[in-house]
Amino acid sequence: MRDQRLWTWHVAAGLVVLVTLALHMAIMHLDALLGLFNPAGGHPIDWANVAARSRQGFFLVSYVVLLGAALFHGLYGLRTILHELGPGPALRRGVDVTLLAGGGVLFVFGAWAAWAAFALARTV
Template sequence: MRETKLWTWHIFTGIVILVLLGIHMITMHLDGILGWFNPAGGEAIDWANIVARAKLLIIAILYIVLLAAALYHGLYGFRTILFELGPRQGIQKFINVLFWILGICLFVFGTWAALKFYIIAHAG
C-alpha cells in the first residue's frame, strides 16, 4: 500500500503544480490584461512590482507550497526512472532514503530563501 500512497501524492502534487504554475503564468504573461500581483502597473518584472509581490505573505506561502510540490513530484518521477533500470533491493532502499534526505534539505533551503526574500522586502 506504500506505493499507492506515494502515487496518490504524486498525482496531488501534479495538480498543485498545475494550479501554481498557472498563477505564475497569469501573473507574468497576462500582466497587461489582468494585472494580478502587479500593483505598480506596467511590466510584471518591473522592480516596483517585484518588491510589492515580495511583501505579500501569500506569495511567500505559494513559493513554499510550489517548492514542496515540485520537489516531491520531480523526485518521485526520477525515482521511478531509476527503478526502471532494475536496481537491487538494497539500492532501491538507498535511493529512497537518499531522495527523502535530498528533498528535505532542498525544501529547508528553499523555504529559508523564500522567507528571507519576504523579510528583506519588508525591511527595505
C-alpha cells in the same frame, strides 16, 4: 500501501503544481491582459512589483507550497525511472534515501529563500 500513498500524493502534488504554476504564468506572462499583482505597472519582474508581491503572506505560502509540490512530484517521478532500471533492493533503498535527503535539503533551502525575500521586502 507505500506506493499507494506515494502515488496519491504524487497526483495531488501534480494538481497543486498545475494551480500554482497557472498563477505564476498568469502573473508573469499575461500581465498586459490581466495586470495581476503588478501594482507598480511596467514589467512583472521590476523591483517594485517583486517587492510588492514578496511582502504578501499569500505569496510566501504559495512559493513554499509550489516548491514542496514540485519537488515531491519531480523526485517521485525520478525515483520511478531509477527503480525501473532494475536496481537490487539495497540500491533501491539507497535511491530512496538519496532522493529524500536531496529533496529535503532543496526544500529547506528554497523555503529559507522565500522567507528571506519576505523578510527583506517587509523592510523596504
